[in-house]
Amino acid sequence: MNIGAAAKQAELPTKTIRYYEEIGLIRPAARGANGYRDYSNEDLHILRFVQRARGLGFGVRDCRELLSLYRDRNRASADVKALAEQRIAAVERKIEELQSLRETLCHLVERCTGDDRPECPILSDLAAESQ
Amino acid sequence: MNIGAAAKQAELPTKTIRYYEEIGLIRPAARGANGYRDYSNEDLHILRFVQRARGLGFGVRDCRELLSLYRDRNRASADVKALAEQRIAAVERKIEELQSLRETLCHLVERCTGDDRPECPILSDLAAESQ
DNA sequence: CTTGACCTTCCGGCGACTGGAAGCCTCATA
DNA sequence: TATGAGGCTTCCAGTCGCCGGAAGGTCAAG
Structure with a gap:
């Protein structure tokens, strides 16, 4: 799934998704043969997660924390x-x-x-x- | 009155005063022979004015408006x-x-x-x- | 004469993006 | 097959309202 479609699903601007990747909030997306970012369903979950957390007023720093807790099965x-x-x-x-x-x-x-x-x-x- | 003293009176950091001057929110201060900024009582009023307006949540743009109204006797x-x-x-x-x-x-x-x-x-x- | 507190300018960074330019890529249509 | 629209890429700059720091000039006290 290209970044545009992912952006629609996650209700985030493409610019913002690339920005989150740049600052290391989300992991770099996989790339297709053409160099385009390719988003999996798992990636979409993460994007939505961040979108909602930001919507609740959590800062990017908090989002890092929340994401790492989300990924931590022993949290x-x-x-x-x-x-x-x-x-x-x-x-x-x-x-x-x-x-x-x-x-x-x-x-x-x-x-x-x-x-x-x-x-x-x-x-x-x-x-x-x-x- | 030097910028440091003016800053104390107006409860604004010196950095902020210079910044306000730079963006044209306040008029450039007069300069002494040594190149130091020199603030009059009138200047102090303006500085306090801005400090309080900002404290009330007015943006810098609003402060421009407010200052121009303040100076306008026909407002x-x-x-x-x-x-x-x-x-x-x-x-x-x-x-x-x-x-x-x-x-x-x-x-x-x-x-x-x-x-x-x-x-x-x-x-x-x-x-x-x-x- | 030195010390330390001022003052000056300029440059860069903060948070969380957003906009724009320049240049590929892809796909539908003529 | 050419063309045009739209999507994708990167990078640079700007937003807002400052703040921190460096490099250097000035001043008053000891």
Whole structure:
């Protein structure tokens, strides 16, 4: 299976697949007589695996870990769970950060009349001497 | 005032200040006889302004807009408000995305026993044929 | 006069791709 | 058999918002 077809199956751009190969996230694909990459069903599993892991917000480094656990028949599921829990914690931190940002922005927006006059508490606050 | 002192006042790394100058976000600082950048109080306001806008999640492009509004005495506060509201919308979209991510991850984690056995629904789901 | 903390510029790298150029390969159609 | 479209290959550059480091000039204190 050529890279284009594999890309469709895995819902990944061909560019991204080649990139993953380049950085060693996935193993180099087999090559046909014409030099084209040739993907097996096993390869497709791996590609989909990575696509989904990335979709869940795991970084490429995490994906390496996950893939090596995936391939390790002697893995402990606890290790996988730990990675996922770290991910959850990071997501939760990010959510809180964004919620606090949202709060601040909303307060600023509420105080701005939003008309054709130049006075604007948003700009004033940004430019203020302190805080 | 040298760049180091300005950096402390504005709570920005010196590298970042030079970078902002390089990309034309802020105007080139005046130079002393020794070639050192020299920052005025007005410059400090601008630096703090940018620091806070970035802290609120505005991109550099938005900061350009905000700075040009800040300098424009004929601005309409509506324009500033619109920028802030766009930012809020973007933040809210991101929050929802992350919350949905969190949900998915939590479901996966709940189903994983997290012991020393290799069976793991997280890995199974990532590798699954579809969905 | 030396030391160490500044300052200057320039270059390269980060993460995770994405776009584009230049050049093969393949396949369907005229 | 020629042609054209599309797919494949590699490599280089750019994205965003910086950060680290090297090589060298400047300055204030001891």
